[in-house]
Amino acid sequence: MTNMRNLILGAVFLVLLIAVPPLLDLAWQNALVNILIASLFALAFNLLIGQAGLLSFGHAAYFGIGAFAALHLMIAVENGLPFPTPLLPLAGAAAGLTVGLIAGYFATMRSGVYFALVTLAIAELFHSLAPRLEGMFGGEAGIASMRMPWASFTFGSMLSVYYLVLAWVVICGLGLWAYTRTPFGRLTLALRDNEQRVRFLGYNAHASKVIVFAISAMVTGIAGSLLAISNETANYSLFASAVSSQVVLQTFVGGATVFLGPVLGAAAFALFSFLVSDLTRSWVLYQGLIFVLVMLYAPSGIGGVVEHHIRNRKNLDWSRLAGPYLLALAGGLLIAAGVVFLTESASILFGEEYAMARQGANGGLPAYELFGLIWKPLSFVTWTVPAALLAGGGVVLMRARREIGAIWDSKGHGARPAAKSASMGGAA
Amino acid sequence: MNASTTEQAALRLAGVTKSFGPIEVLKGVNLDIRRGERHAVIGPNGAGKSTLFNLISGMFSPSAGEIALNGRSIAGLSPHLINRAGLSRSFQITNIFHRLSVFENLRIGILARHGMRYGLFRPIARMRQVNDETTEVLARVGLEARAHDLAGDLTYSEQRALEIGMTLTTGAEIILLDEPTAGMSREETAQAVDLIRTVTEGKTLLMVEHDMSVVFSLCDRVSVLVYGSILATDTPTGISANRAVQEAYLGEEAA
Secondary structure, rough: OOHHHHHHHHHHHHHHHHHHHHOOHHHHHHHHHHHHHHHHHHHHHHHHHHHOOOOOOOOHHHHEEEHHHHHHHHHHHHOOOOOOOOOOHHHHHHHHHHHHHHHHHHHHHOOHHHHHHHHHHHHHHHHHHHHHHHHOOOEEEEEEEOOOOOOOOOOOOOOHHHHHHHHOOOOHOOOOOOOOOOOHHHHHHHHHHHHHHHHHOOOHHHHHHHHHHHHHHHHHHHHHHHHHHEEEEEEEHHHHHHHHHHHHHHHHHHHHOOOOOOHHHHHHHHHHHHHOOOOOOOOHHHHHHHHHHHHHHHOOOHHHHEEEEHHHOOOHHHHHHHHHHHHHHHHHHHHHHHHHHHHHHHHHHOOOOHHHHHHHHHHOOOOOOOOEEEEEOHHHHHHHHHHHOOOOOHHHHHHHHHHHHHHHHHHOOOOOOHHHHHHHHHHO | OOOOHHHEEEEEEEEEEEEEOEEEEEEEEEEEOOOOEEEEEOOOOOOHHHHHHHHHHHHOOEEEEEEEEOOOEEEEEEEEEEHHHHHOOOOOOOOOOOEEHHHHHHHHHHHOOOOOOOOOOOHHHOOOOOOOOHHHHHHHHHHHHHHEEEHHHOOOOHHHHHHHHHHHHHOEEEEEEEEOOOOOOOHHHHHHHHOOOOOOOOOEEEEEEEOOOHHHHHOOEEEEEEEEEEEEEEEEHHHOOHHHHHHHHHHHHHH
């Protein structure tokens, strides 16, 4: 029954992913391509942390390798190599797998912090070498190519790129899901739980970890190559530690313990940066706040909270929960409004433009504009507004949290993810 | 070397020494475990029993000496190779996969027995033979009702039973059990003894055990390890009559 329902849900979702994009404008199509690529990257990364219990801080290496491999193949195709454009990601897969086997051999000799540090070092190695290797990575400018037509497909439009990316992401996602159902997939979980016992049951734990690492790097390479196909260019900044840390944040916010959790996190972050990055320069700060709040109040991530609710859906009195949940959402939005007001005010008041305005006002503190209104920095009102938002939101949120906790406890459940999801609303 | 006894021994230790820095924990241990026997190693705390097990199972390499499994040297091999050669061990401190189900805990070892260590191309749910054998081991250790619970949620004695079950799954002929009844009540101990007796039928058993009643009811022979060397090896009755053993070890308890 459950399987049948999941299958139908998945099919409906896939139909939406196919049918809706033609109705969207170019910017949204491009955003969806980026969301899909980020999702696949996060799924591949989560094979390590979620299933094998290995936290890599250097997955940018395999993402970048995949992108450059695909671009080199694209350049070869431009120069006449007969290779079908839809299969370009195979270059990323091969490169990711090869580099993953070598890097994984060394990284997985250790676990925990040492593993994380070795992966970080390997990615930094690529980041510092790439600008110097003109032939392979094109120096600081990077390399570029064009998607060549194949059969009757020209791959000229963003929409055709979207479908190519969608096909690869769905196939790889299904592959990673199937992986969890194989003997080696089950062994991966055992490695996470207790590597020593795995060894004493006759398994070569190191070799097993190298294979898991290489598979993760291979799929990461595919994700990187999809980005290269979409952008038609890549440079050494793909190896930056920001790329490595972004996938860590996305995976943990989405929930590493749930298979589709990383997809939720990747989609949320990619969407957030698409929608907010044009509005404010502080969007990275907001991302960081979201991450901290999720780690503090919902360590199992969005996916974990969703899963917890699905698992208990039959024991919960949804009509009683709806009110407190809405209240929590309202409280979260109030706090978010307060935080945004303060952050944006600070970024204006300490910004260069304001410093120039002060010079014009002979060192005084001129009024500034925010959300279409004029605020005076020394006015009582200016600081009462955010204070009231924060305090009011806090009171509302605490009350909602108590009520939600009481309802969950009355069902005999110790965990209270409701309060956690409320806190997440606080940052969004 | 004495040819006739070498042939008989399932496991033979000759002059096995282990030092940690300046401390010599084992000082030339000689021990023959015969095929099909149940053999206990007893000794006071700190005598080196756990170190002995760790050397045999490959967790550490011996500083000197020879360890032979069915006549083949295994000293210094890595644990997974020793396991594949037919020797499987349990742990004194429960050492299971806490976040996997009981069934999965056992299935990992069954897969290893069938050499499906890197199976990536067939769903595990369709592996009839593997799943049947897992169910069989599950029944032997009496955990059928708990098959789909997380191993971390089991009671202590259930976890000990699972620990023994996991040790059996790889199909080894020689089983090492490290204090299998430690921390159990009298009733639980009696059950564990019955369990160990049935599951080691037709296999060779070497166990570390503190509970003398367990040793006396289960084992064919006993070796006494004191200060890193074997003081005596005999039948349980022979050991309890041995004056040196009484002085060094049993005497302490009697007094």
